[in-house]
Structure formats: C-alpha cells, structure tokens
Amino acid sequence: MELAPVSPESLAPSETPARRPRRTKALLAALAAPLLLASCQVPSFGAFHGASKPGNDTFKLWQGFSIAAIIIGGLTMVLILWAMLRYRKRGDGIPKQTQYNIPLEIGYTIVPILIVFGLFAATVVVENEVVANPTPQxxxxxxxxxxxxxxxxxxxxxxxxxxxxxxxxxxxxxxxxxxxxxxxxxxxxxxxxxxxxxxxxxxxxxxxxxxxxxxxxxxxxxxxxxxxxxxxxxxxxxxxxxxxxxxxxxxxxxxxxxxxxxxxAAKEAIDRQTNPGVATIPAQSNGVK
Ligand SMILES: [Cu+2]
Structure with missing residues (x-):
C-alpha cells in the first residue's frame, strides 16, 4: 500500500502561537516545583538521619540519589506523556524525521555520563568517611x-x-x-x-x-x-x-x-577449700553448682 504524501501543515500543531508560551511556562513550572519544594524541606525518603557525621553524610547521599532519580524519572515520564498526547492520532503519514541531530545526541550522551560520575564521586567521598579508622579513644x-x-x-x-x-x-x-x-x-x-x-x-x-x-x-x-x-x-x-x-x-x-x-567469688572458693562442710551446704541448698 502506498502511503499518502504528508504535507507540513498536517504535522504542525493545531494550537495558535499565543498558546505555546503558556504551555511552556506550565511545563517549566511543573519541572521547577519539586526543586522549589525540595529547598523548603528535603524529605528523608524513608532513611534515618544518621547519628554520626558519616551516617548523616550517608543520609544526604541517599537524599541526593533520590532527588536525582525523581528529576530524571519525572522528566522522562513527562517527555513520554507529552509525545503520546501531543502527537496522538495524526493519521497514517510518517512524521518529519529528525535523526542525526548531533547536538542533541551529544547532549543526551554526555549529561547521563556526568550524572553517573557525579553520583560516583559523591559516593566515594562518603564511603571513605565511613571506612576511615582513626586512632580510637x-x-x-x-x-x-x-x-x-x-x-x-x-x-x-x-x-x-x-x-x-x-x-x-x-x-x-x-x-x-x-x-x-x-x-x-x-x-x-x-x-x-x-x-x-x-x-x-x-x-x-x-x-x-x-x-x-x-x-x-x-x-x-x-x-x-x-x-x-x-x-x-x-x-x-x-x-x-x-x-x-x-x-x-x-x-x-x-x-x-x-x-x-x-x-x-574467690573468697568463697578459698572458704570452700579450707572449710568444705560450711561452704557446700548453702551452695547445694540454693541449687548453685
Ligand atoms: Cu541473625
């Protein structure tokens, strides 16, 4: 079956240009909300605060990992939902192909690597604190x-x-x-x-x-x-x-x-040896061996 030709108009969003900034603002606000809320009171994500400095730093590391996971997971979820809802039911035509977007591909390769290295470096710092074995008091x-x-x-x-x-x-x-x-x-x-x-x-x-x-x-x-x-x-x-x-x-x-x-106990043992009759009677009566 031959596919119908796709015109650029059929792929263009149906909204007016005036609605776009409003949507962009709403999306940015949704993304920024967790960060703003987090600055008020960072949740513990179910962990203890730690009663020592390494314990507390372990807790902060856990918070950092949790926040990073929420932001990255949330962003991924928003992009998936946005693509699903925004481009649903556009006919059978093949949409405009945008492969080989070099800056984008470099971006989504480098950013995850930087995130992994950042979390790894923070983990090494905290682990070194935890395993430090200074001269004890x-x-x-x-x-x-x-x-x-x-x-x-x-x-x-x-x-x-x-x-x-x-x-x-x-x-x-x-x-x-x-x-x-x-x-x-x-x-x-x-x-x-x-x-x-x-x-x-x-x-x-x-x-x-x-x-x-x-x-x-x-x-x-x-x-x-x-x-x-x-x-x-x-x-x-x-x-x-x-x-x-x-x-x-x-x-x-x-x-x-x-x-x-x-x-x-030592005195009692000596007493038993020197005067066995006196010491053994009460001991037996108490059931003590
Ligand atoms: Cu056990």
Missing part, C-alpha cells in the same frame, strides 16, 4: 553468636552478654572515636544499627574493625541483619551512647563492681 570488642551478643571492653573487667530476648547493651562515649572489633563465634551475623546508617558482617574466623563517632547521646536499637538461624529475629541489642565524662565514671563503677564480685 575507646574500644569495644563485639562477639556475635547464635543468638546473642557479647560486649567486652579492653582494659576493663566489665563485660555484658545476652541472648534472644535479653537485648544486651553496648556502652560507648559520645563525640569520641570508638573502635569496634567485631567477630562471630559460629555463623555469619550482621551488626546493624539503623540510626547510625551502618551495618557490617560479623564473620567467624575474621575480625572486622571499624570506628564510630556518635554525636548524639542516647539509646539506639541494634539488631542482627543476617539470617543466621532459628532465633535470628530475636537477636537484638542496644547501643547506649553517654557523654564522655559520664561514660568514664560509669565504666569505672562497673569495673569496681565486677572486681568486688570476683573477689567475693
């Missing part, structure tokens, strides 16, 4: 196991261990670099604190080391983020971030209590 050894957590503090006698519903606590000072030495006793677990925007594997036979500087004192919920067996869903813990002076006093008190308890 405090250290916590964290051991994950099925299904709980143990927290010990090098140089201190205090430690805490808890499993499933016990939700053990890890203590650390605020505004100081705190080194975490993370490992697992059995399978792969995940040390995840949502409000830090941070997660790392706890792996058997491998030590994972990272450093936090949490700027806001408070209690933060943590949980295992790696399916690790039957009670994985109960593998919670808490991170208690204290003002530094308060933390030092607190851990000294805990050390003193631990030392007093250890001294009492």
């Amino acid at each position: 405090a250290t916590v050894n964290v051991t994950a196991f099925q299904w709980g957590w143990k927290f010990t503090y090098p140089g201190h006698t205090y430690s805490e261990v808890g499993q499933t519903t016990q939700s053990p606590k890890m203590y650390m000072p605020a505004n100081e670099d705190v080194r975490i030495n993370l490992q697992s006793l059995d399978v792969v677990h995940g040390f995840y604190v949502p409000e830090f925007n941070f997660s790392r594997y706890a792996q058997p036979g491998m030590l994972n080391t990272f450093t936090f500087k949490i700027t806001k004192p408070g209690t933060y919920q943590g949980q295992c983020a790696q399916l690790c067996g039957l009670y994985h869903s109960l593998m919670y813990f808490q991170v208690v971030v204290m003002p530094p002076a308060q933390y030092r006093v607190w851990i000294a008190e805990q050390d003193a209590k631990t030392s007093a308890a250890a001294a009492a």
